[in-house]
Amino acid sequence: MKRLLLFIVLVVVCVTFAAPAFAADPITVTANTFTNNFRRNLLFELEAQSVAKITQIALVIQIDGMVSSGRQIPEFTPGTAVQAKYEWNYSRPGNYLPPGVTGKFWWEIEDEAGNKKQTEKQTFRVEDTAHNWQKLANDQLALYWYVGGDSFGKALFDRAVEAIGYLTQDTGVTVERQVQIFIYGNRTDFRNAIEEGAKEWTGGQAFTDYGIIVINVEPSNLEWGKEATVHELTHQIIHQKISGPLGDLSMPRWMDEGLAMYYQTYPGSLDAQFANPLKRAIQNDTLAPLRTLAGNFPTDSAAAVLAYGQSYSVVDFIFRHYGRAKVAQLLQAFKQGGYYDDLLRAVLGVDTDALENEWRKDVGAKPRAIATRSAATPTRFPTFSLSTDPTLPPGTKPTVTRAPVAAQVTPAPAAPTTAPRAPVTPITQLCCGASAALVLAVLGLGWVWRM
Numbered sequence: 001m002k003r004l005l006l007f008i009v010l011v012v013v014c015v016t017f018a019a020p021a022f023a024a025d026p027i028t029v030t031a032n033t034f035t036n037n038f039r040r041n042l043l044f045e046l047e048a049q050s051v052a053k054i055t056q057i058a059l060v061i062q063i064d065g066m067v068s069s070g071r072q073i074p075e076f077t078p079g080t081a082v083q084a085k086y087e088w089n090y091s092r093p094g095n096y097l098p099p100g101v102t103g104k105f106w107w108e109i110e111d112e113a114g115n116k117k118q119t120e121k122q123t124f125r126v127e128d129t130a131h132n133w134q135k136l137a138n139d140q141l142a143l144y145w146y147v148g149g150d151s152f153g154k155a156l157f158d159r160a161v162e163a164i165g166y167l168t169q170d171t172g173v174t175v176e177r178q179v180q181i182f183i184y185g186n187r188t189d190f191r192n193a194i195e196e197g198a199k200e201w202t203g204g205q206a207f208t209d210y211g212i213i214v215i216n217v218e219p220s221n222l223e224w225g226k227e228a229t230v231h232e233l234t235h236q237i238i239h240q241k242i243s244g245p246l247g248d249l250s251m252p253r254w255m256d257e258g259l260a261m262y263y264q265t266y267p268g269s270l271d272a273q274f275a276n277p278l279k280r281a282i283q284n285d286t287l288a289p290l291r292t293l294a295g296n297f298p299t300d301s302a303a304a305v306l307a308y309g310q311s312y313s314v315v316d317f318i319f320r321h322y323g324r325a326k327v328a329q330l331l332q333a334f335k336q337g338g339y340y341d342d343l344l345r346a347v348l349g350v351d352t353d354a355l356e357n358e359w360r361k362d363v364g365a366k367p368r369a370i371a372t373r374s375a376a377t378p379t380r381f382p383t384f385s386l387s388t389d390p391t392l393p394p395g396t397k398p399t400v401t402r403a404p405v406a407a408q409v410t411p412a413p414a415a416p417t418t419a420p421r422a423p424v425t426p427i428t429q430l431c432c433g434a435s436a437a438l439v440l441a442v443l444g445l446g447w448v449w450r451m
């Protein structure tokens with residue numbers, strides 16, 4: 001009996017003294033929700049209580065693919081029981097997030113007594129719930145569509161998988177993060193899903209940071225849709241692999257677009273809409289100097305079509321003449337960074353000008369007279385410089401340097417790549433606008449193009 005009493009006393013003592021260690025958290029969260037109202041807003045709501053007045057609340061949002069997280073301060077009335085709400089409003093400039101974006105969020109709460117609490121990290125996903133999405137996916141790619149039936153989505157998916165296979169086999173580039181492609185089956189739906197105020201001619205948008213592509217492909221336009229899908233997918237995969245930690249990409253534009261055109265086409269041949277202008281330019285000796293295609297593509301539609309055709313042709317030539325191992329090495333070299341001419345010389349043994357003349361010979365164009373350039377002292381230019389730039393002093397031959405426009409200027413989680421597309425032929429609608437955006441970026445007009 002004595003022993004039992006002693007035991008009870010011990011238990012009571014233990015419980016009494018141990019109690020503070022097991023005391024309930026002074027701050028308790030009674031509700032913590034995320035509501036997706038795509039394309040109006042994303043709502044983050046919190047209800048919390050504490051023994052003392054809650055005076056500080058912050059919401060941290062970390063979007064997958066972004067380097068930094070964003071800290072938001074919601075409005076709320078301080079008290080021992082509070083309700084806080086943060087609205088990620090799509091109508092605010094720079095706040096657009098495409099469907100498929102995922103991330104984590106958590107709350108940081110503090111009361112007057114100095115008690116602090118951080119909620120568990122929760123995941124969220126932006127969804128366009130206006131459609132009944134069908135999905136086909138593997139580790140590398142997820143394709144979503146909702147019109148055209150099984151065969152339509154499968155045709156796009158199969159072509160994309162095939163293209164990834166060629167790209168991997170040729171260049172050793174592998175997909176590290178699954179790319180998501182959303183296919184909108186008509187113009188109205190597409191307009192309702194992309195950023196409000198996007199250019200009328202926009203046919204697709206690519207968000208390299210998030211690994212997301214949004215394209216308008218009507219089931220009646222399947223063949224174009226396959227090419228457009230592969231074109232944008234190639235950009236995504238190459239950029240994923242080649243970009244620096246801040247998403248900056250340094251690769252001549254002719255190489256970037258040439259690869260996208262190459263895989264969009266491979267194993268077929270270049271579409272007549274590009275092949276014919278290219279043929280004419282070869283015959284009439286009106287090809288653009290390759291050096292000028294390292295930076296901005298022309299905004300004029302005929303010149304843009306030729307730029308795409310030429311880029312394809314040069315990349316095709318590199319594959320045929322130097323072999324795919326060299327293409328793989330070249331991509332690695334661009335990832336390391338440096339002057340384009342140095343990198344080309346190190347891998348292919350020729351600089352831009354010499355490569356251009358080899359290619360011209362191969363396609364049957366006249367050799368181009370190229371002024372000799374002092375290799376010892378490459379001129380450094382802070383931005384894209386075109387060899388035809390009339391503002392340069394006579395005799396100066398600029399070197400096209402790394403692409404500074406690719407730098408991220410906004411660390412906030414919301415500044416997706418939005419590319420207006422030029423009103424030219426269908427396939428160039430997807431990418432041509434990139435050059436327009438680049439031109440604006442170079443002119444400092446505030447465009448951010450991170451592809």
Ligand SMILES: [Zn+2]
Pocket residue numbers: 231235257260430431432
């Ligand atoms: Zn492109």
